[in-house]
Amino acid sequence: MNDPLPHIPALLEDMAGRIAALPRFQATAPLLVGIQTGGLWLAEALHQRLALQEPLGKLDISFYRDDFSRIGINPSVQPSHLPWAVDGRHLLLVDDILYTGRTIRAAMNELFDYGRPASITLAIAVDRGGRELPIQADILGCRLEVPAGQQVKLSGPEPLQLEWVTHE
Amino acid sequence: MNDLQLNPDGSLRHFLSIEGLKPALLEQIIETAASLEQVAKRAVKKVPVLRGKTVMNLFFEPSTRTRTTFEIAAQRLSADVINLDVQTSSTTKGESLLDTLKTLEAMHADMFVIRHHESGAATFFARHAAPGVSVLNAGDGWHAHPTQAMLDMFTIWKHKPRFDRLKVAIVGDILHSRVARSQIHALNLLGAMEVRLIAPQTLLPEQPESLGVHVYHNMEEGLRDCDVVIMLRLQKERMQGAHLPGGDEYFRCYGLTEARLQHARPDCIVMHPGPMNRGVEIASSVADGPQSVILEQVSNGLAVRMAIMAMVLGGQHEVRP
Numbered sequence: 001m002n003d004p005l006p007h008i009p010a011l012l013e014d015m016a017g018r019i020a021a022l023p024r025f026q027a028t029a030p031l032l033v034g035i036q037t038g039g040l041w042l043a044e045a046l047h048q049r050l051a052l053q054e055p056l057g058k059l060d061i062s063f064y065r066d067d068f069s070r071i072g073i074n075p076s077v078q079p080s081h082l083p084w085a086v087d088g089r090h091l092l093l094v095d096d097i098l099y100t101g102r103t104i105r106a107a108m109n110e111l112f113d114y115g116r117p118a119s120i121t122l123a124i125a126v127d128r129g130g131r132e133l134p135i136q137a138d139i140l141g142c143r144l145e146v147p148a149g150q151q152v153k154l155s156g157p158e159p160l161q162l163e164w165v166t167h168e
Numbered sequence: 169m170n171d172l173q174l175n176p177d178g179s180l181r182h183f184l185s186i187e188g189l190k191p192a193l194l195e196q197i198i199e200t201a202a203s204l205e206q207v208a209k210r211a212v213k214k215v216p217v218l219r220g221k222t223v224m225n226l227f228f229e230p231s232t233r234t235r236t237t238f239e240i241a242a243q244r245l246s247a248d249v250i251n252l253d254v255q256t257s258s259t260t261k262g263e264s265l266l267d268t269l270k271t272l273e274a275m276h277a278d279m280f281v282i283r284h285h286e287s288g289a290a291t292f293f294a295r296h297a298a299p300g301v302s303v304l305n306a307g308d309g310w311h312a313h314p315t316q317a318m319l320d321m322f323t324i325w326k327h328k329p330r331f332d333r334l335k336v337a338i339v340g341d342i343l344h345s346r347v348a349r350s351q352i353h354a355l356n357l358l359g360a361m362e363v364r365l366i367a368p369q370t371l372l373p374e375q376p377e378s379l380g381v382h383v384y385h386n387m388e389e390g391l392r393d394c395d396v397v398i399m400l401r402l403q404k405e406r407m408q409g410a411h412l413p414g415g416d417e418y419f420r421c422y423g424l425t426e427a428r429l430q431h432a433r434p435d436c437i438v439m440h441p442g443p444m445n446r447g448v449e450i451a452s453s454v455a456d457g458p459q460s461v462i463l464e465q466v467s468n469g470l471a472v473r474m475a476i477m478a479m480v481l482g483g484q485h486e487v488r489p
Contacts, residue, residue, distance in 0.1 A: 044427065062216035063203075063204070063216070063217045063478070064202070064215065064216060064217075068217050068219075068482050069217075069481070069482060071482075072179060072479075072482035073200060073478055073479050075196055075481040076199075077199070077200055077203045078203060079202055079203045079205065080203070080204050080206060109216070110215075112212075113209045113210055113211065113212035113214065113215075114210050114211055114212075153255065
């Protein structure tokens with residue numbers, strides 16, 4: 001048996017509090033960007049808790065993956081949509097699980113193709129270890145030890161919960 | 169039918185014709201195009217998917233707009249593009265085409281976009297292409313023009329996403345039209361409720377019903393209750409042959425006028441692959457009218473060609489010699 005997994009609503013409550021307290025978001029509220037699919041669910045939940053006025057942005061990083069030429073196109077790619085200009089703005093990028101860091105690199109590359117933000121802050125629900133790039137969360141829900149052959153996955157959107165997935 | 173264009177896992181290896189493809193693949197092209205559309209609206213109008221790949225546009229037949237959209241599409245995917253105008257007078261198929269292919273492969277092309285006046289030219293290229301080299305058919309003879317058909321499907325889908333509820337009329341020179349042939353296959357695969365061909369007998373292929381269509385010789389009858397009408401270009405050189413009377417008379421019988429369009433549904437969209445002959449197959453007031461989506465088709469061509477190129481070149485993992 002694996003460790004019990006943290007309760008997502010409690011993680012979100014705690015993360016929202018720390019996001020609201022960040023000095024860079026005191027003058028102007030951040031623009032939230034969620035990464036398809038789990039990151040977007042969490043970004044929606046944070047958007048509500050933070051009572052933000054401006055709409056949420058969504059990113060699908062399929063066309064920015066560094067393994068595109070090997071694995072090919074994601075058959076269920078969704079359009080990315082940022083409903084505001086990013087130039088000079090403080091962005092809060094949200095994803096569910098931080099593993100190698102490659103998704104976040106791809107997301108940052110995509111964001112910079114929309115313009116030049118003032119800053120990007122990274123909020124992650126679970127850091128499962130295994131980083132391959134110098135990328136880490138500014139706001140982290142929790143760290144998890146993930147045994148070999150196992151994955152942790154966010155299911156949702158209702159209810160949002162973490163679950164263990166065993167790989168062959 | 170055309171297994172040559174598929175990888176063993178069912179993904180696209182080449183893109184040669186609509187025939188032989190599964191409906192799910194056509195839907196994937198449409199959905200991928202929808203995801204790529206927003207690239208044109210950003211500060212940097214590029215995604216890095218084909219970074220480091222080389223696309224060669226090989227047009228044995230003159231074409232400005234198709235070649236340009238393929239060129240822009242490849243550039244928006246970050247590929248390097250080389251345009252080769254190979255308008256040789258009497259290229260004999262076989263040996264010389266093969267030599268062209270092998271020479272260009274030696275320059276490390278990853279994809280060829282081919283337009284050729286002979287039916288089957290793109291298939292010929294694909295059959296002889298080295299592992300990892302893909303071929304896109306940009307129009308071959310009277311056979312197929314599958315990227316045009318897919319951009320038309322994408323345009324229809326954006327206005328009317330339920331193909332199973334659609335009556336679509338294709339009007340004009342079906343016989344000589346590779347566009348029409350590809351459109352008919354695509355509409356049938358996507359489950360269109362009814363596909364109608366409206367044309368004089370001389371501009372229809374033999375046994376058109378075998379294509380899964382209904383044939384009309386009268387515009388008013390054929391247009392009745394249609395959701396989409398696709399006008400085809402009447403090639404002027406055809407009018408000099410035995411096929412047709414002059415342009416005026418053609419317009420009187422088969423030209424799309426505002427009055428005739430009234431017979432279709434009020435929200436019917438009007439399409440044309442271009443370039444148009446105003447006053448021959450379509451009245452200017454219709455071409456520029458509120459129901460026309462002809463210019464949208466051009467923009468949609470970019471997103472669709474990007475989608476097809478990304479789908480074909482992504483996941484080609486054969487090791488190059």
